[in-house]
Amino acid sequence: xxxxxxxxxxxxxxxxxxxxxxxxxxxxxxxxxxxxxxxxxxxxxxxxxxxxxxxxxxxxxxxxxxxxxxxxxxxxxxxxxxxxxxxxxxxxxxxxxxxxxxxxxxxxxxxxxxxxxxxxxxxxxxxxxxxxxxxxxxxxxxxxxxxxxxxxxxxxxxxxxxxxxxxxxxxxxxxxxxxxxxxxxxxxxxxxxxxxxxxxxxxxxxxxxxxxxxxxxxxxxxxxxxxxxxxxxxxxxxxxxxxxxxxxxxxxxxxxxxxxxxxxxxxxxxxxxxxxxxxxxxxxxxxxxxxx
Numbered sequence: 365x366x367x368x369x370x371x372x373x374x375x376x377x378x379x380x381x382x383x384x385x386x387x388x389x390x391x392x393x394x395x396x397x398x399x400x401x402x403x404x405x406x407x408x409x410x411x412x413x414x415x416x417x418x419x420x421x422x423x424x425x426x427x428x429x430x431x432x433x434x435x436x437x438x439x440x441x442x443x444x445x446x447x448x449x450x451x452x453x454x455x456x457x458x459x460x461x462x463x464x465x466x467x468x469x470x471x472x473x474x475x476x477x478x479x480x481x482x483x484x485x486x487x488x489x490x491x492x493x494x495x496x497x498x499x500x501x502x503x504x505x506x507x508x509x510x511x512x513x514x515x516x517x518x519x520x521x522x523x524x525x526x527x528x529x530x531x532x533x534x535x536x537x538x539x540x541x542x543x544x545x546x547x548x549x550x551x552x553x554x555x556x557x558x559x560x561x562x563x564x565x566x567x568x569x570x571x572x573x574x575x576x577x578x579x580x581x582x583x584x585x586x587x588x589x590x591x592x593x594x595x596x597x598x599x600x601x602x603x604x605x606x607x608x609x610x611x612x613x614x615x616x617x618x619x620x621x622x623x624x625x626x627x628x629x630x631x632x633x634x635x636x637x638x639x640x641x642x643x644x645x646x647x648x649x650x651x652x653x654x655x656x
Contacts, residue, residue, distance in 0.1 A: 394427040407433070412440040416450060423463045428477060430463055438490075445637040448496040455488035455502060481510065492519070493600065495638035497526055504534060513539070517551055518565065521572040525605055526638070528651040540579035552579040559590060567594035568601045575605075575615050584615025595627060603631040604639050611648035624648070 403421050407414035419433035434457070437450035457463060461479035485506060491499035504519035520534040530536040540549045548556075552573065558566035571590035573579045588609050594602025607627035613619025624644075631639035638644065 395422055395425040395429070399425075407436075410440070412437055412444065412446045412450075415440060416446070419450065419453070426463045428463070431457060431477070438487075443635050445640075448491045448494045448499070448637065451487050451491035451494065452496050452499050452502075455484050455491060455499060458484035458487060459502075459506065481506065492522075493636070495604075495636040495643075497523065497638070500526065501531055504531070508533075514551055514554070518569050521569055521576070521578075522601060524576060524578075525572050525608065526647070537578055540573070542579075549579055559593075562597075564594040564597040564599035564602060567591070567597075568599060568605060571602070571605060575609060577615075582615055584609060584617035587615060588617055595630070598634075600631050600634045600636045600639075603627045603634075604636055607631065607639065607644060608647060611644065612650075 399421065403418045407418040415433050415437035419430045419437055422428075422430035422433060431454070434450045434453050438447050438454065440447060457477065458480045461477040463477070485503065488499045488503045488506065492503055500519050500523040504516050504523060507513075507516035507519065516534075517536075517539060520530065520536045520539070524530045524534070524536060540552050542548060555566050555569045555573070559570040567590045570580075571587040571594070574581075574583045574590065575587035576582070588606060591602045591606040591609065595606050596602075604627070607624040609615070609617050610620045610627065611624035625641075628639040628641070628644045638647070
């Protein structure tokens with residue numbers, strides 16, 4: 365027994381030594397040193413473009429340093445519409461724990477990252493809070509894949525209002541259809557309850573269902589009332605959707621560009637870039653397809 369224990373101890377000591385040597389060794393960086401020096405020199409000016417180019421270059425080489433540079437790009441001030449690109453990229457990376465732009469026979473997929481749904485949601489939510497439409501869709505997708513029907517519904521509704529139609533993957537009308545006995549879907553009942561208690565996000569959800577006529581009878585006046593209740597609490601989607609509904613003039617709401625512009629200005633003041641005038645004027649144009 366003692367010799368056997370000795371052999372085991374010797375083997376464990378050898379493994380510990382090997383791991384120690386691995387830990388002390390310095391693996392060569394994925395990105396060639398000359399390229400690293402070049403991109404970091406260009407990024408030294410603190411601009412979004414410099415940080416973004418550094419992040420994209422590192423990601424091309426599947427170098428985990430891309431994450432740090434995306435974070436720097438997301439934090440660049442003064443804030444601009446471009447920051448949301450970096451926020452969305454970080455959401456994408458943490459969704460699967462992968463750097464996706466590496467190509468070529470000599471590129472090895474980065475393995476230093478581990479998927480983090482919590483980080484992915486945080487970055488997508490940050491991007492969506494700044495008006496990034498793709499982040500809205502991705503939040504709906506991520507929550508749907510994790511079985512969170514209520515959160516998936518919220519972002520499906522918001523994306524549907526913005527795009528004028530539900531995404532192909534959302535199955536939104538069926539998701540909140542009335543029950544066989546004619547009663548409201550439980551998710552709708554829960555949203556009503558929370559909205560009546562003053563939950564601003566639920567008020568936006570309720571307004572969206574009234575505007576779209578999904579889960580509840582279509583009523584633009586009620587939709588605008590709920591949006592405004594959320595907007596008055598500072599909810600940026602309540603402000604933005606109030607502007608969209610007034611600017612589009614649909615579901616029984618009279619078009620009022622002056623009132624719409626006022627709500628867009630409030631949302632834009634919260635760095636919601638879609639509420640900038642060039643963007644909102646484009647979004648209130650009549651689409652080829654509408655709920656009307």
